[in-house]
Amino acid sequence: MRRQAVLPAVAAAATALLLSSCGASPTAAGNGGGDKSAEAARTASATYDRINGLTGxxxxxxxxxxxxxxxxxxxxxxxxxxxKLVAGFENAYNIDVSVYRANSETVLQRELQEQQAGFFGNDVIDTNAGELNVMNKEGLLSPYEGALRDAVRKEGQANGWTASRFNVFVVGWNTDRVKPGQEPRSFEDLADPKWKGQVSMEVGDVDWFAGMYEYYRGQGRSDAEIRDLFSRIAANSKVAKGHTTQGELLSAGQFAITVSSYSHTVDKAADKGAPVTWHPKSGKPVEPIVVRPNGVGLMKTAQHPAAAMLFMDWELTEGQKILADAFRVGSIPGARDPLVGLTVVATPEKELLDNPKKWDDLYAEIVQSGQEIK
Incomplete structure (x- = not known):
């Protein structure tokens, strides 16, 4: 099965393309918009430094x-x-917010291109870990400090940016097709031939796969054992493209089980009446549960640095309630923490950033055993 390249490879390729055009970082002085970048960074930094030193x-x-x-x-x-977040923020403060929204790869490419050209179109970047790590590596983000960052789950206190929410990868199932007592209890269960054709994997979940792989390696399993497990799961699987599409197909009963759905995709569908869940009637969900931070970074060249910081503060306070209402798992644990008592594994962000091709190729090899959904 031919598989589309996923995030780490795309991000690395976008960065390499832009750097090769000039031979240096997009923010280097004398390089494209470098002089403008330096001046914008000095101005924004004065505000960031002032606010980072304040509390309460x-x-x-x-x-x-x-x-x-x-x-x-x-x-x-x-x-x-x-x-929903912008509406709440604008209701709280007299600030006009403009938003450009696209998929994470497109957002990254636009950001890098604009920085290279010396155009500073945004104050805040709100996206996935992989893209944020690329931006931080290229020196485009400014530190955010304070008590709110300190309260974020440790997996979300990243270099250069801070998580506001987590994508939580869970094993979900259709309750019409998987009756109580028949739910899978482990990933090993999903490798059983009895599930042939009833499981679904997602074509781009290389970050989930890397997290699972590193977890099992830490448990003492050999590379051969880990690859064998996932190859057997893939052999039982239909391979979908996109978590939204996969969630719709799960709700429709096109397959019985997904190995790495987003928890919020399953929870939102269940709230609308779909016969899906990731919680068994008794016992725990399938573990480990892999979490990937998504978050917010302050642009080093922000034209409105105070508004950028205020938005970050707000998203880590009032914004957490809005995210919870949208079935998202916020980055600051609350009273209804859905991950409490569960084995949680973070995606290995540094490893994915340093070795994107390795993981992209390995996951591509694994999912080749599955049946592509046309």
Whole structure:
């Protein structure tokens, strides 16, 4: 089965393409918009440094005053719940927000191209871990500090950016096709031939796969044993493209089980009446559960740095409630933490950034055993 290249390879290729055009980082002085970048960074840094040193009410009041004087905020994002967040933010503050939303790879490519040209179109970037790590590696993000960042799950306190939510990869199933007591209890269950043709994998879930692979390696399994397990799961699987499409097919009963659905995709469908869940009637969900941080970064060249910081503060407070209402798993654990008591594994972001082709190729080899959904 031919498989489309996934995020790490796309991100690496986009960066390499842009760097090769100039022989240096997009923000280097004398390189494209380098002089403009340096000046914009100095201006934004003065605000960032000032606010990072404040706490409590003093921080909020100072920041809100500066941000409302700026009056504007520009966000580039792949977050499908961004409209709800922006509406809440604009209701709270006298700031006009403009949003450019696309898939994460497109957002990254636009950002790199604009920075190379010396055009600073956004103040905040809100997207997936992989793209944020590329941007941080290229020196485009500025540190965000304070008590709110300190409260974020440790997996979300990344270099250069901070998680606002997590994509939580879970084993989900159609309750019409999988009756109570028949639910899978482990990933080994999904390799059983009895599930032939009833399982679904997602073509781009290389980050989930890398997290699972590293977890099993840490448990003492050999590379051969890990590859054998996932090859047997793939042999039982129909391979879908896109979690939304996969979720719709699961709800329709096109297959019985998904090995790496997003928890919010399953929960949203169940809330609308679809016969799907990732929680068995008794016992725990299938473990480990892999989490991938998605988050927010402050642009080093932000034209509205106070508004950018205020949005980050707000998304880590009031925004967490909006994300929870959208069935998202927020980055600051609350009273209804759906991950409490479960074995949680973070995607190995540094490994994916350093060795994207290795993981892309390995996962491609695994899913070749599956049946592609046309």
């Amino acid at each position: 009410k003093d921080r909020h009041d100072t920041l809100a005053g500066l941000a409302e004087k700026e009056g504007k905020l520009s966000i580039y994002t792949s977050n499908t719940d961004i409209d």
